[in-house]
Amino acid sequence: MPVAQLDPVPRSRILSLDAQRGLIMVIMAIDHAAFFVAKHHPGEFWGLPLPVHPNWASFLTRHISHLCAPGFFLLMGAGIVLFGESRRQRGWSEARIARHFVVRGAVLLLVQQVLENPAWIIGSVVPYPDAWFFRPSIPGEPGPLMLVLAVLSALGAALIIVGLLQKLPGWVLGLAGIGAIVLSQAMVPGPEMARVPFSPLMRLTFAPGQTGILLVMYPVIPWLGVALLGAAFGKALAHDRDRTLRLVPLAGLALVGLFIALRLLGGFGNTHPWDGNGLMNFLNMTKYPPSIVFLSFAVGTNLLLIGLFDWITPLVERYGGWLLTFGRTALFFYILHIWLYMLLGLPFRHGTGFGVMYLIWAIGLLILLPLCTRYERFKAGKPAESVWRLF
Numbered sequence: 001m002p003v004a005q006l007d008p009v010p011r012s013r014i015l016s017l018d019a020q021r022g023l024i025m026v027i028m029a030i031d032h033a034a035f036f037v038a039k040h041h042p043g044e045f046w047g048l049p050l051p052v053h054p055n056w057a058s059f060l061t062r063h064i065s066h067l068c069a070p071g072f073f074l075l076m077g078a079g080i081v082l083f084g085e086s087r088r089q090r091g092w093s094e095a096r097i098a099r100h101f102v103v104r105g106a107v108l109l110l111v112q113q114v115l116e117n118p119a120w121i122i123g124s125v126v127p128y129p130d131a132w133f134f135r136p137s138i139p140g141e142p143g144p145l146m147l148v149l150a151v152l153s154a155l156g157a158a159l160i161i162v163g164l165l166q167k168l169p170g171w172v173l174g175l176a177g178i179g180a181i182v183l184s185q186a187m188v189p190g191p192e193m194a195r196v197p198f199s200p201l202m203r204l205t206f207a208p209g210q211t212g213i214l215l216v217m218y219p220v221i222p223w224l225g226v227a228l229l230g231a232a233f234g235k236a237l238a239h240d241r242d243r244t245l246r247l248v249p250l251a252g253l254a255l256v257g258l259f260i261a262l263r264l265l266g267g268f269g270n271t272h273p274w275d276g277n278g279l280m281n282f283l284n285m286t287k288y289p290p291s292i293v294f295l296s297f298a299v300g301t302n303l304l305l306i307g308l309f310d311w312i313t314p315l316v317e318r319y320g321g322w323l324l325t326f327g328r329t330a331l332f333f334y335i336l337h338i339w340l341y342m343l344l345g346l347p348f349r350h351g352t353g354f355g356v357m358y359l360i361w362a363i364g365l366l367i368l369l370p371l372c373t374r375y376e377r378f379k380a381g382k383p384a385e386s387v388w389r390l391f
Helices: 015-038 056-089 094-125 151-165 170-186 200-205 220-239 241-265 278-283 292-311 313-319 321-328 330-345 354-380
Strands: 147-149 209-211 214-216
Touching: 015 056, 015 292, 015 313, 015 321, 015 330, 015 354, 056 094, 056 151, 056 220, 056 278, 056 292, 056 354, 094 147, 094 151, 094 330, 151 170, 151 220, 170 220, 170 292, 200 209, 200 214, 200 220, 220 241, 220 292, 241 292, 292 313, 313 321, 321 330, 321 354, 330 354
Parallel strands: 147 214
Antiparallel strands: 209 214
């Protein structure tokens, strides 16, 4: 996930979480290569019609990326708890642990504005000089963009909040996470309000879109809910790792079943109900903000994949070192890959087909792997309080 993985004591690392984090990074790179190289990046916003995909290649290229953001927040929540437990074993005080989370969250908020957003601006404005201004594909009101808050900002805010709450019992964290997700769904405005210039507070908490110079892609409350569920998951792992990992696939199946049931029933939890026309429309869901069906599908699938990686641990240890490296250098990978694919995409002012885009995606991963490998080794030699470990 983009937030630097919250390293527990090395011998207690849970390999399946590292592998899943690495897979998320690889899949995320597809989505961003599509944006920068193919110039193909639809958005599934509340209040606006869902994007129409001309074929399955277009749909699946976007759809597979839906695993990423929920996976980021879920794994971060679990990592917060595991990090706290490991640092207590090393003698850290509660104040020191809390301060670490606050600093790390603040770093993410700063990195969003200083290191990430310039790449998106360059990658958007060079091929589309008018992209600096409001586009009709985003809810809100017209205006130049000056402050964009996306996934790193929401991760930073959630990291601070969950970091301060991580001593609470697991069942409290889980109920709070469910409550935040349900509340967010209830607070989604109707489509007739898509162009209303909501207050910055409403944008930051529930209703993504643009108000004046502010563009919010990831409102805090629903994504905080996922991080809180991840923290509850982390509590279970800290209490009984083996039993929890055995039950993870069952939890994943239950969430996927909830997705299917809610999608078929329509109504609350969907934001954009299924119109009854085919599998593609059935799977086409609202991401901004994440609907309950979206999160049920994505979190459930992440849990199933974690269970799979746990089952095939010997194979991952033998053949999946590259995946583990990406998972253990997540924030470093994230910032680096944004700039890399932005630069690789600049020659393609009018975009590419998916074949060329996927080729460039693979080339990008080959470039990133040795850089992440070197950074992983570099970071391992730094003390716990080193700023380098924040990446």
